[in-house]
Amino acid sequence: MSGPEFDPITNDQNDRSQDSKRLRKEILDKVESYFLSVKKERQFVPGRTYLPASQKVLDASDVQYLISAGLDTWLTSGRFNDAFEDRFASTMGTKYALTANSGSSANLLAITALTSRKLGNDRLRKGDEVVTVAAGFPTTVGPIVQNGLVPVFVDVDLPTYNINTDAVKEAIGERTRAIFVAHTLGNPFDLGPLRRLCSDRSLWLIEDCCDALGSRYEGKQVGSWGDIGTFSFYPAHHITMGEGGATVTNDDRLATLMESFRDWGRDCRCPPGRENVCGNRFGQKFGQLPDGYDHKYVYSHLGYNLKITDMQASVGLSQLRKLPEFIKKRRDNFSRLWDGLRDLEGEIMLPQATAGSDPSWFGFPITVEVGADGQSRRRRLIEHLDDGRIGTRLLFAGNMTKQPCMEGIDHRVVGELANTDQIMYDSFWVGVHPGLDDEMLDYMVAKIKTFFH
Numbered sequence: 240m241s242g243p244e245f246d247p248i249t250n251d252q253n254d255r256s257q258d259s260k261r262l263r264k265e266i267l268d269k270v271e272s273y274f275l276s277v278k279k280e281r282q283f284v285p286g287r288t289y290l291p292a293s294q295k296v297l298d299a300s301d302v303q304y305l306i307s308a309g310l311d312t313w314l315t316s317g318r319f320n321d322a323f324e325d326r327f328a329s330t331m332g333t334k335y336a337l338t339a340n341s342g343s344s345a346n347l348l349a350i351t352a353l354t355s356r357k358l359g360n361d362r363l364r365k366g367d368e369v370v371t372v373a374a375g376f377p378t379t380v381g382p383i384v385q386n387g388l389v390p391v392f393v394d395v396d397l398p399t400y401n402i403n404t405d406a407v408k409e410a411i412g413e414r415t416r417a418i419f420v421a422h423t424l425g426n427p428f429d430l431g432p433l434r435r436l437c438s439d440r441s442l443w444l445i446e447d448c449c450d451a452l453g454s455r456y457e458g459k460q461v462g463s464w465g466d467i468g469t470f471s472f473y474p475a476h477h478i479t480m481g482e483g484g485a486t487v488t489n490d491d492r493l494a495t496l497m498e499s500f501r502d503w504g505r506d507c508r509c510p511p512g513r514e515n516v517c518g519n520r521f522g523q524k525f526g527q528l529p530d531g532y533d534h535k536y537v538y539s540h541l542g543y544n545l546k547i548t549d550m551q552a553s554v555g556l557s558q559l560r561k562l563p564e565f566i567k568k569r570r571d572n573f574s575r576l577w578d579g580l581r582d583l584e585g586e587i588m589l590p591q592a593t594a595g596s597d598p599s600w601f602g603f604p605i606t607v608e609v610g611a612d613g614q615s616r617r618r619r620l621i622e623h624l625d626d627g628r629i630g631t632r633l634l635f636a637g638n639m640t641k642q643p644c645m646e647g648i649d650h651r652v653v654g655e656l657a658n659t660d661q662i663m664y665d666s667f668w669v670g671v672h673p674g675l676d677d678e679m680l681d682y683m684v685a686k687i688k689t690f691f692h
């Protein structure tokens with residue numbers, strides 16, 4: 240981080256007297272004592288203790304940061320948010336990181352920014368096509384439609400669960416302007432060929448990294464390959480701030496546009512509670528407004544308010560310090576499940592990391608091969624795991640084109656979505672989050688095995 244070291248615990252603006260500094264320290268010490276007193280050491284009882292597919296992992300310092308932000312009483316985006324954006328950008332190796340109030344909002348900002356008239360001929364116009372997949376989360380697709388663009392769905396590969404690069408090439412037509420796709424459950428999609436394709440064809444590339452914080456492709460962080468990367472900090476994800484998300488980019492124009500759309504559509508970039516940072520607040524002419532109209536109230540876009548509060552940012556900032564150990568645990572947990580389940584190959588399809596990648600897994604996807612009677616066995620396996628108190632999740636929307644929300648929505652499908660349909664019928668995932676230990680993982684493996692043996 241640039242500038243003086245960030246102190247999350249004291250706030251020189253608020254804690255001006257020795258008394259207030261001492262009181263704040265006392266409160267935060269008590270917060271730690273409280274957290275430790277209520278934190279139950281969970282005794283794992285196989286078959287009785289619920290093992291969720293995803294789970295936040297908090298410690299006392301997360302809560303101290305949260306309370307410290309509360310004591311600041313700034314409430315909106317402030318010093319914690321600035322520090323989070325700064326540190327998140329350096330973690331990602333990007334020039335900019337901008338928070339948003341969810342991963343879905345980050346996705347909305349990414350696509351909406353590309354529609355800005357300020358991008359001239361590079362901008363997305365109504366009816367332009369965006370290539371994506373149907374086997375994923377709905378709010379990767381939603382912002383495409385919400386901006387009057389047309390989603391073009393192609394199939395995914397198994398067992399990587401990621402977009403098929405040849406299908407993308409086939410899908411590109413005269414109106415194709417962008418590719419917007421997620422790294423499925425943390426497994427990076429084929430960034431090398433797709434990055435090259437986008438550069439050659441002048442297509443925007445947006446990476447939905449909501450499930451992939453810390454994943455790498457050819458050694459480089461996902462999110463830093465595309466024009467924009469998006470992230471979610473919902474409690475299920477690699478780090479959390481309750482509700483929250485972020486976009487990252489190296490592009491000055493896109494950073495400015497996403498900030499404008501996030502902050503009511505305004506032209507001015509003064510942070511909340513400040514004005515005239517540019518020193519030219521009353522010296523400019525915009526549209527048909529009178530000369531020198533207050534820049535703080537000039538709107539270059541019809542925008543939103545998708546900012547986060549400093550309480551959210553504070554938890555994110557604290558969690559970010561633990562990201563390397565969270566990622567390591569997710570990778571270790573994934574490997575333990577994979578090794579334990581490998582002899583079930585034939586009954587289930589095991590996931591495979593994309594060549595050249597090092598995923599920071601969000602979950603462990605399993606595709607159940609159909610039974611001898613040709614019938615899907617997924618539901619019975621999920622119910623079997625449910626009986627053993629093991630949480631499962633489907634691969635989100637399965638096949639998005641079959642969801643009720645897509646009725647009457649203009650879209651194109653290129654090729655057969657055969658693997659997507661297989662995922663819709665036969666796939667699910669179990670957890671690899673840092674709240675799972677070896678004993679729990681071994682129990683999960685054993686329980687899955689009893690279904691087949």
Ligand SMILES: Cc1ncc(COP(=O)(O)O)c(C=O)c1O
Pocket residue numbers: 341342343344346375376378379421447449450471472473483484
């Ligand atoms: C791939 C993907 N994109 C976007 C989102 C939306 O994130 P949020 O829940 O923060 O809105 C999710 C949610 O889990 C997701 O899995």
